[in-house]
Amino acid sequence: MDSHKPARRDTLLDDQQLIRYLLGLLPPNEADRFDEASVVDDAVVARLRGVEDDLVDAYVRGTLAIDLRERFESHYLASPRRRERVAFAAAFARAVDDAPRSAPSPSWRTRWIPALLPALAVAATLLLVASAGLLFVSVRLGRGLSVAESGRAALDRHARDLEAQNADLRAANAEIAKQLARARTPAAAAQEVKAIALVLVPQTRSADTVPVLELPPPHADRVGFELRLDATEFDRYQVGLRDPTSNAVIWRSDWIGAKSSADGVSVGVAVPLALLKPQHYTLDLAGRTGGDAAHVVGSYAFEVTRP
Amino acid sequence: MVNQDVVREDAKLTPDTFAALLAWLDDGVESNGERYIDVRRRLASYFDRRNRPAADDLADRTLTRVAITLAQDGVITTRPPARYCFAVAKYVLLEDLRGDRRLVPFDESRATETTGIASHGAAAAERDAREHRLDCLDSCLQNLKQEQRELIVEYYAESRQKKIQRRRELAMRLGISMNALAIRAWRIREALMTCVRECGDRR
Numbered sequence: 283m284d285s286h287k288p289a290r291r292d293t294l295l296d297d298q299q300l301i302r303y304l305l306g307l308l309p310p311n312e313a314d315r316f317d318e319a320s321v322v323d324d325a326v327v328a329r330l331r332g333v334e335d336d337l338v339d340a341y342v343r344g345t346l347a348i349d350l351r352e353r354f355e356s357h358y359l360a361s362p363r364r365r366e367r368v369a370f371a372a373a374f375a376r377a378v379d380d381a382p383r384s385a386p387s388p389s390w391r392t393r394w395i396p397a398l399l400p401a402l403a404v405a406a407t408l409l410l411v412a413s414a415g416l417l418f419v420s421v422r423l424g425r426g427l428s429v430a431e432s433g434r435a436a437l438d439r440h441a442r443d444l445e446a447q448n449a450d451l452r453a454a455n456a457e458i459a460k461q462l463a464r465a466r467t468p469a470a471a472a473q474e475v476k477a478i479a480l481v482l483v484p485q486t487r488s489a490d491t492v493p494v495l496e497l498p499p500p501h502a503d504r505v506g507f508e509l510r511l512d513a514t515e516f517d518r519y520q521v522g523l524r525d526p527t528s529n530a531v532i533w534r535s536d537w538i539g540a541k542s543s544a545d546g547v548s549v550g551v552a553v554p555l556a557l558l559k560p561q562h563y564t565l566d567l568a569g570r571t572g573g574d575a576a577h578v579v580g581s582y583a584f585e586v587t588r589p
Numbered sequence: 590m591v592n593q594d595v596v597r598e599d600a601k602l603t604p605d606t607f608a609a610l611l612a613w614l615d616d617g618v619e620s621n622g623e624r625y626i627d628v629r630r631r632l633a634s635y636f637d638r639r640n641r642p643a644a645d646d647l648a649d650r651t652l653t654r655v656a657i658t659l660a661q662d663g664v665i666t667t668r669p670p671a672r673y674c675f676a677v678a679k680y681v682l683l684e685d686l687r688g689d690r691r692l693v694p695f696d697e698s699r700a701t702e703t704t705g706i707a708s709h710g711a712a713a714a715e716r717d718a719r720e721h722r723l724d725c726l727d728s729c730l731q732n733l734k735q736e737q738r739e740l741i742v743e744y745y746a747e748s749r750q751k752k753i754q755r756r757r758e759l760a761m762r763l764g765i766s767m768n769a770l771a772i773r774a775w776r777i778r779e780a781l782m783t784c785v786r787e788c789g790d791r792r
Contacts, residue, residue, distance in 0.1 A: 304638070317638070321631045321675040325768075332771045335745075335778060336752075343747060363637045363644060370782045373719070373726045378746040381738070492747070528715065585747075 294319045294326050300333040305350070306357040335371070342372040343379075344526040344564040344583040345492055351581065355529065372527035376561055481508045481548075482565065482582035496589045497558065504552040509567055509582050511547040514540050516569030519549045519579065523557060524564045531566065533557050558586045602656055610656035614670050628652070628671055632678050641685055651678045718789075725788035729781050737777050744774040 293299050294316065302308050303316040319326040340346045341354050358364055480495050495505065509521065518537040525532050535551045549567065565582040602610075614624045632648035641647055654677050659665055667673035730738060743759050760770040 317635055318672075318675055320638070321628070321635050321678065322669065322671045327631060328768060328772050328775070331775050335775065339745065339747075345747075361637050361640060362642070363633075366786070367782070369719075369722065370726075370785055373722050373785070374745070374778070374781065375747070376723075377726055377730060378742045381742045381746065527719070 294323065295329050297329070297333050300330050301337055301350070304330075304334055304337060304358065305353045307353065334367075338368055338371040339375055342368060342375050342526050342562070343492065343585075344524070344562040344581075348578065348581040359529070369527075380560070479506050480584060481510065482584060483510045492562065493584045495558075495584050495586050497555070497560070497586060503555050505555050505558065506550065506552050507565060507582075507584075509549045509551070509565060509580075510545075511540060511549065511567075511579070514542075514547050515579070516540075516577070517571045519567060519569045520576065521549065521551045522566040522568070523553055524566055526562055526564065537570070560586050560588050562586075602653055606656045606660040609659055610652065613659055613665065614674075616668070616670055625652075628674055631671070632674060635675070635678060636682065636685075639682055641682065643685075647678075647681050647685055651681045654681070722785060722789065725785045726781070728788065729784035732784065733777065733781070741774055741777050741781075744770070745778070 299308070300316075303313060303320075306313075308316065316326075316330075320330055321327075337346075337354070337358075341351065341358075346354060359368065480493055482493060507521075517539065519540055520537050521535040522531040523533040524530070533553060538549065538551070540547050540549050551565075553565075562583065562585050565584070567579040567582065568576040569579045570576040611622055611625050614620075614628055616624075618624075629648050629652060632651050633644045636644035636647040651674060655665075655674055658677075665673055667676070733741075740759070740763075744756060756770060757767060760767045763770065765773070
């Protein structure tokens, strides 16, 4: 098919051209050629399907460059049929990203159940098991009751140590709570460098590596982000947290100023931890000066995982 | 090749005309109906990319007209068969566009999105739907063979390793070409999507 036009057929198999076709960015005569090839040419059909799935996956993972993402949302999502593809892809991407690579697990979702037991309880359990194991081995070796008693004494010492650790943790929690209370005010959130958990740079290409954020311990209630800027173009900035699976902005910061440091210019925000779950997100940064209209500055993708 | 008289005829398919259509689409290579399903899917995608709301219906209408032409004329010489189907599809698209001026289907889900005012009830329903979709996907994944599950995880999962390189290595391990691997992965993914859709319909 089309073998008499080898040069033109090459363009039909070019991934970038196929993406432009899927996003309605080709001129009409070019789009007509792709329309025909998308039904007639087996090789083009296969390539187009692969490119479309990769494009949709990149969108739901929040790794599309901002210009492509905007075009994707205005053009590709205009069809209910394609929106269904995107909804499926959102679930599918979560499933395959979370699945083990070699041996499939009985259920990938069961691994998402949050660890509800406090770390202290886990540590205590491990110590109890270890101590019981020690006792068992000692008795088997014939050291008798005296050894068992010394094991029990060791267990008592562990219990006392745990109590002391628990007190230390309570003190540390109180200090963290104070820091978070300070970070909750917008001004402090913008300036609180110590609270920053992840430094993000703007996405420029779809192939950019997505930074990974491991969820912090359950006692934290906010996560800090520092969004790096190329330059200070605006007086104030606003950050929106977007969930690519629903394409909804689920949280917005106040309008805040950028700050300069030895590392460059950046905007700092503290996002409520309760909003984050293991999946991809983007932080959309908008800027404005005075009473002017807001402008899109950039998009910062990241992935949340459990430790 | 195709003329207005042919594409404007409307009639029902009989079992014989449908069987003749399947054989003609196979073009000498028996596919047990796979080729028909594939061409129908291609046509539906074409209509969808042209933003036609009833893309599946238009694909069916196209193939019905091809079948009737085949039954009337006894032979269609255009090769490959998909090229003739596309020629008919273009007429069907034009007809649908003309009809669109009189009747504009209402895309309810889109209207809800564009208003930007989602009620708590709608948001809760969306959460429920997403949760149900995940349950369905979980169940559908369990129905795959182990090697199929491993293949799609390896093929589609995001990782720090370059995607192309990872897929090339997977193709080498399986002893197949990159194209064959892409087609295999796509088929499993499509089957999963169909399974999830059917699971959702049963809700």
